[in-house]
Every structure is written in structure tokens, then in C-alpha cells.
Amino acid sequence: MPRVEKANFDNIYWIAYDDKRQLATKNLAPGVSVYGEKLVKEEGIEYRIWDPFRSKLAAAIIKGLKNMPIKPASTVLYLGASTGTTISHVSDIIDVNGIVFGVEVSARVARELMDRVVRFRKNVIPIVEDARYPQRYAQIIFKKVDVVYSDIAQPDATEITLENAKMFLQKGGSMILIVKARSIDPVLPTNQIVEREAKKVENSGFKIQEILYLSPYDKEHGFILASL
């Protein structure tokens, strides 16, 4: 029988499953698996195993994230929603009183997001747009957000994320920026790239709270958590 234990953060759990201790969230859409993740029932509650090899947020938690700005009832702007792997766990964490706006530039990818995630979850609002032009979706984001989460793997991802934060993040809010080193520079060591991007974030008025490296789950990726 699987055993469930609360993690350090609200609505995030450890489950002893398959002889391993695995991260999980409570499934807001019972019976629906988004990316082939295992669904585990314990005392009438269904949990979704959260794979750190598929989700950088899960990898960051396992690598020792100390502060988790995404909480029950949070409002989140998520750039690079893709087919919904991580945003679906964000949807579980924020629960019915939270909202996550998911921006995805590729219409083809966004269709999968709709099929796998949006149609089962009322707290996910899809926005098929380019995050480079936040003014195009300014009317959809009807209130300032608590967190901007960005995973867009672009050379100018930091600038794009900062521009979105300037428009939509409330004072006291947090930004999570995933830095894919090889999208920015083909040769520089990952830590130099990540530190350089963190400096840009700091110079834009943010306080850097944590910097994590996601290896072995995602090689050459940095995770920057900053607050405004």
C-alpha cells in the first residue's frame, strides 16, 4: 500500500510508491493522467506522481528548494505552458481558489494543452500568444499575479520574463525563471550563464532568493527564484 506524507510545501506530498519515495500532488481532475504519470489512490484521495525528469519545478523541489511561492489560491502567470506537464501540477497546488494563466506561442502545442489539461481544469486559462508581446494579453490577465513562472528556452528569456513581471507581477510577488544555458550561449559554463542572468534580474529591482541547478534531472539548467 502506498503511504502519503506531506512535503514542506502546501498541497505537495511524498508518496512511498514502487519502492521509492516520490513527489506527488493531489489530482484536481481525478481519473485524468496528463503525461502518463501514475495515479495513486490512498484513503479515497487520488494523487499524481510528479516526475522530476519531466518537470523542472519538481526537480527544483527535490534539489532542495527552500521557498515555494506557488501555494493554494495563488494567481500565477506561466510562460511556456507547452503540453501541460508542469502547469498541471501547478493547477493541483493552487487548487480551486487559484488561477494559472498559461502562455504558449505554438498553436499546435497549445492544442495538446487544451486536450490534456484545460478541458479538465477550470483554474487553467490558456493564452495562445508570444510572451514577447505581453500587451496582447493584458486584458485577459484581469488581476496582478502572485508569481510569474517562466520556462521558454529562448536566448532572451530573462528579458521577456522581466517585461511580463513588470506588467503583471504584484509588489511582493515572486518570479521563477528557468535558465536553459545552451539557449543563451553554446560554450560558457552553465553557472556563469545563470549568474549573469540572475544579475540582470537583480538589476531590475528583484531580490534573488535562491539559485538551484537541476542536474541530473535537467542538465545545464538553472532555476532562479526572486522576489519583488
Ligand code: SAM
Ligand atoms: N514548462 C513546460 C513544462 O515543464 O511542462 C516545458 C516548456 S518547454 C521547455 C518551452 C515552451 O515554451 C515550448 O512549448 C515553446 O513553444 C514555448 N515558448 C517558446 N518561446 C515562447 C514565447 N516567446 N512565448 C510563449 N511560449 C514560448
